[in-house]
Amino acid sequence: MNIILLNSKRGHSRTITLPRFLPALVLAVLVLIPMAAGVGAYWISYRVAPPSYSEEVAKRFQSSLERQSNEVADLKQLSEEQFRALTLKLADAQARLVRLDALGERLVDVAGIESDEFDFGGGELAMGGPEPQDSSAFAPPSFIEELDGLTETLERREQQLNILENLLANRNLENQTFLSGRPITQGWMSSRFGRRTDPFSGKVAWHEGVDFAGKDGSDVVATAAGVVTYAGERSGYGLLVEINHGNGISTRYGHAKTVDVKVGDIVRTGDVIAKMGSSGRSTGPHVHYEVLKNGRQVNPHPYIYRARR
Incomplete structure (x- = not known):
């Protein structure tokens, strides 16, 4: 290979002859030697340095995979156990709901309430709707939906039972405060309400109550539930014992031998409040019984002879 050099100032040229192996040498220097260096470096690093993927790495990866598999299996078993437990609880809650419905039906029957507001198992619920176009689109309800439905049903039953409880409580209160019957357990009526001959003066006088005679020391009972507002001489x-029964109604029990209650006591129908005696203006053991309506004495006979609730 020849290289010609031109000199523009002197106007002559110069030829340089290069050896024939020079291009191959240049090619070797520029290409082959770097390639050989790269291959050699890779070979040295592969032989000398430990590989990134080895049998030990594979074992560690396999161990981690097995551990994760065991954790997934344990989690699956725990989920299945919890699901079975929830299923049992759901079945128990449904059984309790059935008993709750039976109790509600019994309470409605005992209370004698005729109302369509209480649906304690009273037949199938009214339902309807157009026929579905695609029956294959139906999907059974999920477990969560079953729990939500059961929760709603229990809340509805709880509201109904609360209403029923209030109705029964009000009815029981009305029954307890319903004034009726005699203020004694043994004895007889010795003087009626109205005009009579006064046993002390012998003159005609107005008797504001009813007298019940009996054995000295026998029981005097409340004719309705209420609060004791007076107990003493x-x-x-x-x-005297005076009881407020609400709604403007009060009763008085006079001439007692002893008083068994005190002011502020709550008494029920039939509770013993005193013992029959002859204290005060009296001719013998008896109970002077008065009924007051809005503070004025009224005839006790209608209350004495009406049937208890």
Whole structure:
């Protein structure tokens, strides 16, 4: 290979002859030697340095995979156990709901309430709707939907039972405060309400109550539930018990031998409140019984002879 050099100032040229192996040498220097260096470096690094993927790495990866598989299996078993437990709880809640419905039906029957507002198992629920176009699109309800439906049903039953409880409580209160019957357990009526001959003066006088005679020391009972507003000595009455029954109705029990209650006590129908005696203006053991309506004495006979609830 020849290289010609031109000199523009002197106007002559110069030829340089290169050896024939020079191009091959240049090619070797520029291409082959770097390739050989790269291959050699890779070979040295592969032989000398430990590979990134080895049998030990594979074992560690396999161990981690097995551990994760065991954790997934344990989690699956725990989920299945919890699901079975939830299923049992759901079945128990449904059984309790059935018993709750039976109790509700019994309470409605005992209370004698005729109302369509209480649906404690009273037949199938009214339902309807157009026929579905694609029956294959139906999917059974999920477990969560079953729990939500059961929760809604229980809440509805709880509301109904609360209403029923309030109705029964009000009815029971009305029954307890319903004034009826005699204030004694043993004895007889010795003087009626109205005009009579006064046993002390012998003159015609107005008797504001009813007298019940009996054995000295026998029981005097409340004719309705209420609150004791007076218990002690009062002029003319001797030892007196007065009970407020609400709605403007009060009763008085006079001439007692002893008083068994105190002011503020809550008494029920038939509770013993005193013992029959002859204290105060009296001719013998008896109970002077008065019924007051809005603070005025009224005839006790209608209350005495009406049937208890």
